[in-house]
Amino acid sequence: MSQRNSEKITKIIQNHKLRRFLLYSIILIMILPLLYLLIWSFARRWPWPYLLPEEFSLDSWRYFFNPSSGALAALSLSFFISLAVTFLALCISIPAGKALGLYNFKGKKIINSLVLAPIIIPPLAVTMGIHINFIRLGLAGRVIGVILVHLIPTIPYSIKILTDVFAVLGDKIEEQARVLGANSWQRFFYITLPLIKSGILSAGTMVFIVSFSQYFLTFLMGGGRVVTFPMILFPLIETGNRPLAAVYSWVFILAALAFTIIIERIFKNKELSKEYLQL
Amino acid sequence: MKKIELVNISKKFDNDLILDKINLNVEAGELVALLGPSGCGKTTTLKLIAGLLGPDQGDILFGEKSVLNTKVEKRSSVLVFQDYLLFPHMTVRDNIAFGLKMRGVSKAKREAKAESLLEMVDLPGYSHYYPHEISGGQKQRVSLARALAIDPEVLLLDEPLSNLDYNLREDMQNLILELHNKNDMTTIFVTHDHEEAMLLSDKIAIMNKGKVEQYGSGEEIYKKPVNKFVADFFGTANYIKGRIEKGSFYFNSTKIPLKNQFNELNKNEINTAMIRPENIEINSKVKNGINLKAEIIERKFIGGKLNYRFKLKNGHELVASTFIEDHNILNEECNLSVKFENIWFMAL
Numbered sequence: 127m128s129q130r131n132s133e134k135i136t137k138i139i140q141n142h143k144l145r146r147f148l149l150y151s152i153i154l155i156m157i158l159p160l161l162y163l164l165i166w167s168f169a170r171r172w173p174w175p176y177l178l179p180e181e182f183s184l185d186s187w188r189y190f191f192n193p194s195s196g197a198l199a200a201l202s203l204s205f206f207i208s209l210a211v212t213f214l215a216l217c218i219s220i221p222a223g224k225a226l227g228l229y230n231f232k233g234k235k236i237i238n239s240l241v242l243a244p245i246i247i248p249p250l251a252v253t254m255g256i257h258i259n260f261i262r263l264g265l266a267g268r269v270i271g272v273i274l275v276h277l278i279p280t281i282p283y284s285i286k287i288l289t290d291v292f293a294v295l296g297d298k299i300e301e302q303a304r305v306l307g308a309n310s311w312q313r314f315f316y317i318t319l320p321l322i323k324s325g326i327l328s329a330g331t332m333v334f335i336v337s338f339s340q341y342f343l344t345f346l347m348g349g350g351r352v353v354t355f356p357m358i359l360f361p362l363i364e365t366g367n368r369p370l371a372a373v374y375s376w377v378f379i380l381a382a383l384a385f386t387i388i389i390e391r392i393f394k395n396k397e398l399s400k401e402y403l404q405l
Numbered sequence: 406m407k408k409i410e411l412v413n414i415s416k417k418f419d420n421d422l423i424l425d426k427i428n429l430n431v432e433a434g435e436l437v438a439l440l441g442p443s444g445c446g447k448t449t450t451l452k453l454i455a456g457l458l459g460p461d462q463g464d465i466l467f468g469e470k471s472v473l474n475t476k477v478e479k480r481s482s483v484l485v486f487q488d489y490l491l492f493p494h495m496t497v498r499d500n501i502a503f504g505l506k507m508r509g510v511s512k513a514k515r516e517a518k519a520e521s522l523l524e525m526v527d528l529p530g531y532s533h534y535y536p537h538e539i540s541g542g543q544k545q546r547v548s549l550a551r552a553l554a555i556d557p558e559v560l561l562l563d564e565p566l567s568n569l570d571y572n573l574r575e576d577m578q579n580l581i582l583e584l585h586n587k588n589d590m591t592t593i594f595v596t597h598d599h600e601e602a603m604l605l606s607d608k609i610a611i612m613n614k615g616k617v618e619q620y621g622s623g624e625e626i627y628k629k630p631v632n633k634f635v636a637d638f639f640g641t642a643n644y645i646k647g648r649i650e651k652g653s654f655y656f657n658s659t660k661i662p663l664k665n666q667f668n669e670l671n672k673n674e675i676n677t678a679m680i681r682p683e684n685i686e687i688n689s690k691v692k693n694g695i696n697l698k699a700e701i702i703e704r705k706f707i708g709g710k711l712n713y714r715f716k717l718k719n720g721h722e723l724v725a726s727t728f729i730e731d732h733n734i735l736n737e738e739c740n741l742s743v744k745f746e747n748i749w750f751m752a753l
Contacts, residue, residue, distance in 0.1 A: 320494045
């Protein structure tokens with residue numbers, strides 16, 4: 127009976143029509159809101175119950191690109207902060223991931239579970255304490271403070287990803303390089319780095335996007351003086367300027383998407399796409 | 406080419422004693438096999454010589470100098486791992502030239518060397534392939550070439566043949582011998598296959614439970630094992646219990662004079678005679694030896710060789726093997742004889 131059931135299920139799974147239907151519905155569900163946003167960004171008035179806006183206009187887009195709106199400045203600041211966070215997070219996560227993935231030491235289990243703590247514990251609780259200290263250190267309200275605080279929600283992801291990457295890679299290949307005469311820097315640059323490139327790519331992209339969409343931490347630590355893109359976007363959604371919020375949202379999505387695609391293009395060379403490097 | 410000496414080396418992993426005061430002398434230019442069952446510490450020994458591990462106790466000398474304080478990358482030894490470990494993101498040529506690149510050799514020079522080594526290992530024209538594009542045997546050749554590129558004085562091979570198909574093994578054995586002879590190296594390799602050890606090496610160190618049980622040529626170890634473990638590891642053997650009386654060995658009423666068929670170390674504890682199956686002659690009589698009446702109870706043809714099982718009058722069973730010559734006389738009584746010189750005594 128159970129075997130027949132499982133056969134039935136397999137048949138259903140193998141049903142291409144059903145599979146395609148599910149796939150397209152999921153894509154549709156994800157894309158429809160974006161389409162809706164796109165229409166909103168060109169709308170002036172879109173009262174209920176009309177299917178399409180009463181009036182179209184480019185006002186919102188024009189406002190966005192007008193330097194006085196500060197949108198582009200915020201966008202570039204956001205890029206700067208997120209790139210800096212990505213760089214710092216990777217600098218910390220590569221050695222940390224290697225240690226956790228390859229070596230045994232006292233307290234490894236505790237550290238392994240504590241690494242995820244910043245994601246599990248509400249950021250509000252953590253950041254409050256940090257905020258007070260940052261004020262004392264003169265870091266609050268400054269870009270450097272925001273960059274540092276963005277490391278809290280991002281590092282857990284990058285360490286986790288790189289720990290797994292190193293665990294899969296193992297340390298034998300480095301030992302081989304070592305007996306062939308490579309010192310520790312040579313081993314890192316010629317062997318380890320090229321082999322974990324795709325792992326660094328995933329970790330970096332993850333860190334960038336999490337940092338890029340931070341609102342609360344930037345708000346708290348920047349004290350309103352560090353104006354990143356989400357700092358402009360969120361109030362817009364709240365105040366109900368829907369066309370403008372739609373424009374910002376689209377730019378937000380495109381920026382993150384563009385970053386991911388560009389980074390992949392730059393770092394994913396032909397060799398990396400080969401099957402043996404899918405770490 | 407350097408002499409290697411291990412002096413009283415001990416190594417523990419989490420309180421497990423892996424190596425227990427090992428001593429080993431490998432002369433310059435020798436090819437030595439570390440032979441033993443898995444877990445006997447042979448790979449650990451290899452890693453200690455390469456420097457990937459440090460001993461808890463003892464010293465390792467290359468030539469006359471201790472290398473304990475020499476970093477792995479500065480020792481003149483190269484270890485070739487069992488699973489080849491070619492760098493997947495580099496071409497075959499870059500793999501071979503890697504060690505030279507790390508030493509700052511110019512591109513033109515190291516590439517020329519890589520090409521000549523590829524020819525030496527019989528893989529000309531493969532320089533632009535990536536490791537995933539070549540077969541296991543070819544990977545093995547590339548990893549050997551990569552090790553030889555830096556002209557090591559000591560070559561260490563971890564189970565060099567165990568991942569290869571049977572028909573590739575012979576080729577690789579010959580290649581290893583050829584390379585060893587051509588390149589003036591001291592070579593140590595690890596294996597668990599006694600035939601492989603005997604085929605390749607000048608000397609064999611047979612290891613068990615973190616100790617070197619016996620060190621010598623394959624022939625010596627086969628014929629004159631120090632104990633039952635060594636005897637069994639090198640093949641089948643018959644053991645006959647007995648006692649020593651007035652310089653002779655007795656079992657039942659058979660007397661064998663003791664001359665020099667024993668190891669001086671356990672002279673006083675001898676209680677067993679060991680006879681290899683091929684030293685038992687069937688249906689012939691020898692003068693300087695023992696002659697026994699026995700019954701054939703089993704005959705097995707195993708290709709080029711026949712294995713027999715015999716039962717002596719007292720119920721004791723013996724195994725013997727002959728080449729080609731067939732004694733197809735199941736359940737019949739026959740005469741078994743063994744020359745005195747082919748009997749080896751030991752303490753069990």
